[in-house]
């Protein structure tokens with residue numbers, strides 16, 4: 218039976234007209250991204266609001282329903298893939314071990330950078346701007362050497378593990394608006410593999426470890442992260458480890474629970490287990506994030522977008538977060554796998570590469 222929530226592109230997904238519209242979208246989103254980056258340096262208050270309190274809160278929901286859209290228009294990806302689009306990349310292929318190492322490093326980067334938001338990035342526009350510049354520099358450098366998305370978008374990018382965890386049962390499959398021809402540069406390719414999830418690849422110990430860390434660790438990490446206020450530990454460099462304490466404790470807790478569950482599940486049910494932890498993670502995120510955005514968070518000033526506390530009772534926001542959590546659990550755990558990928562794989566460059 219076809220899934221009523223799934224949209225499959227009709228006609229030729231790689232027609233010149235379709236790709237033209239995607240190029241237009243990439244350019245527009247790139248300009249918005251450049252504007253946000255500039256404002257982080259020139260109008261830090263505005264830049265912080267746009268980046269941390271508008272763009273980032275939308276991302277987890279987008280990863281659940283349509284990660285392919287984000288993969289097509291992410292300004293960092295558009296920049297990092299310019300060397301490949303312009304024929305300036307050496308187009309090297311990574312081995313499975315190298316890819317596994319990059320995947321593990323990306324999870325570690327995520328867990329290392331995100332707690333620093335409380336200490337620096339949430340309140341310092343220039344620091345956030347510099348972080349984006351550093352990540353872009355690393356990404357574009359890798360783009361000069363490695364084939365398509367292998368080294369950054371599907372390798373080292375610290376956002377990628379979250380895309381892979383949340384995006385296991387998407388609503389929209391879109392054309393891949395970056396790779397002209399598939400060079401089979403990542404196996405399995407996260408963009409083109411139906412119902413991809415972090416435990417899908419167990420090629421090396423690095424793949425296994427990265428999958429284990431992101432699936433089991435993220436829900437607890439998110440829970441712990443929301444129990445640390447901004448600016449709490451910036452009195453001295455020695456106090457910096459304080460921002461890691463709660464997220465790491467939460468992470469260890471859910472990792473332990475995951476380790477037990479992983480032992481109990483029957484082979485073939487890894488995706489369901491991964492979906493359960495993904496739903497817990499994304500639900501926990503919005504459970505805390507939505508009240509904070511509307512001035513009803515535990516730490517009044519943190520992550521604040523617009524103060525609705527005088528107009529909307531708290532129970533309305535809480536009801537909304539409960540409905541959202543139910544939707545995520547239905548979407549990622551109960552709903553059967555729809556065999557859709559984030560994006561349609563472009564034609565292989567050469568049948569022997571398949």
Ligand code: SF4
Pocket residue numbers: 365366367393396398399400401402403404406407408409562563
């Ligand atoms: S679609 Fe093909 S070329 Fe593009 S990232 Fe995936 S494997 Fe690489």
